[in-house]
Amino acid sequence: MKIIQSLHAAISVSDLEKADYFYGTILELPQVERSLKFAGSWYQVGDFQIHLIQAPAVIPDVVNNEKWGRNRHLAFSVDQLEEFKQKLTENNCTFQMSSSGRAALFVQDPDGNIIELSQV
Known part of the structure; x- marks a missing residue:
């Protein structure tokens, strides 16, 4: 099994x-x-x-506001991280770059769900 x-x-x-x-x-x-x-x-x-x-309401569960990658999140690989950074900036989306130094960022959706975008 x-x-x-x-x-x-x-x-x-x-x-x-x-x-x-x-x-x-x-x-x-x-x-x-x-x-x-x-x-x-x-x-x-x-x-x-x-x-x-x-849902009628969503309760954000961010436990680490300083490093979003240390919270519950979904992670996706992307081909052009710089293009996503530009689009997020143009749409006034706050994001954090990965503190590990790799080409990755963390962004929150409108309800605070965290999404990781990582260039591979």
Whole structure:
């Protein structure tokens, strides 16, 4: 018996419209059709999906405000980190560069969920 693949991560969001803009427009993830009756959006990342699920409220769980990478987060590889930095800056998204010195940054979505973008 073994786990063979990661399918998706579900993320709670309080404002689906703002979250869709962040994940679909800023991060440029392709949206996936869904047929469920509750409010949410799905996005594709390679063979993996992010499921945004609308919640009445989201309680941020950031425990380390100085180093966002030491909090719960999702991590994605990117091909052009500088282009993402520019797009995040143009959209007034605050981000932190990785303190390890590698080409990576951490950004929060509108509800404070942390996303790592790492150039490979």
